[in-house]
Each structure stands twice: as C-alpha cells, then as structure tokens.
Amino acid sequence: MKILAVCGMGLGSGLLLRMQVEKALQRIGKQADVEVADIGVARAMAQTADLIVTTRELAERLGDVKPRVITISNFVDLEEMIRKLKEALQDL
C-alpha cells in the first residue's frame, strides 16, 4: 500500500504529515509506504497511490484523483490522524 502526503513544497508540512501517518500506522498496526509529494507533482504521483493525506485547501487544488483523499486540519494531533486513517483504511 502506498500513501502520499501532499503539501505545497514537499519540505515542511508534507514531512510533518508523513511523520504523523507513520506514527498513526504504527499505532493501528498497519504497514504502508509513505511518500511526500508537492502539489505540483501530486496529481501524477496519485496515479500509483492508494491513499492521499493532505489539507482541505490543497485537496481542493488537487481536484479529482483516483485514490481516496483524507484531509487533516491539525498536524500535531495524532488522534485526528489515527481516526481518519483508520476510517479510510477500512474501506480500502
């Protein structure tokens, strides 16, 4: 399974998202490859991803993509990430 953490430049918030996704995966006992993509390359990289994690505004910018998109509003709240990731992984 491949999860794509999408942010504006692939350097700051995307890295934070990746760290949170990895921590959340560990907590819920699942495994996945987590990659960071900036918004410029995210549409192309989405083709091979199973799930996208990003913010609401970047999700709007991303538009329609094949994988499911979950949006995170608080990047330091692990519980939010766990809840949303769990729900999305159930349906995959």
Place this chain on the structure above:
Amino acid sequence: MSGEPMSVEILLKMIPEEAIRVGVSAPDWRAAIQACGEAMVEAGIVDMPYIDQMIAAIEELGPYIVIAPGIALAHARPSPAVRRPGLAIIVLDSPVPFGHPENDPVRLIIGLAAPDPHSHVQVLAVMAEMLSEESCRFALFHAATPSDVRRALVTFSERGSCA
C-alpha cells in the same frame, strides 16, 4: 525514520538565540512573516531575499501552512538565499489571522530554512514531537523571553515534555 535522536547541542545550534523572538507585535500575517524572516537573517540562517520568498509562498499556496491551532510553519523552497538548515521561533504578542478556516489566529510561527530536502528533517521532527506535547505548546505560547523558549527546548529534549 529520522535516525539518531538529535542532541540538545545540535538542536540549539539549529535554533539559535537570535532566531527566537517573543512578544513580537505584527498587524497582519505579512508583518509576522517579515519579523520571522528578519530573525532568520539576523541568525545567519538565510539572506534577505528569503523573507519575500516565504511571503510569496503563502500568497501562492495559501494559508495551509497554519498546521495546528495557533501555529504556522513558514518556509520557502531551497534557494541560494538559504545559508544553512535552521529554525526560527516567533511568538506574537497578539495573534493574527492567516485566513485559515480552522486554525486561525496564529500566535506561534516556526520559520524553516532548508538548503536541500534532507538536512532539516531531523530538527523538524523534533519540533513536531514538541508541538504534539500540550505542555510544550503552552510553554512556547506563553514564553516571556527567548530564554524561556530555549529552556522549553532543553526541557523537551531531556524529558520529552515541558512540564
């Protein structure tokens, strides 16, 4: 993922005293980012053009950089204006809106400089861990002096919390 834990010496070197400002008054988000950039210039982390690059990034990509309630992570792309990897910590005296639907207004700005995609990962990871701790968010939000911020960094490094 981020390898060896970062020593407190390296952490404090990447967040130097000059890059920490508290009680900063800014009328709007641009002025807040400007103040953050100026601290980064003074600390020798970046050159002046980086300030406008950070502002331009927010204009281009929007206020998604407000990563948690009251907290913004400001940065631009790696460029010749970045001298070395480092962070600035700016605490505003009164919070300003960035236009984020959920996390406004912003009181704490983390300014990030990355010369490449890798050398800042560890310090950013430490910062993220720290901001996940409520006691540390409280300590940073209510820091009265830059020394308070440094003390919070050291305490977190040693104990994993700021309590």
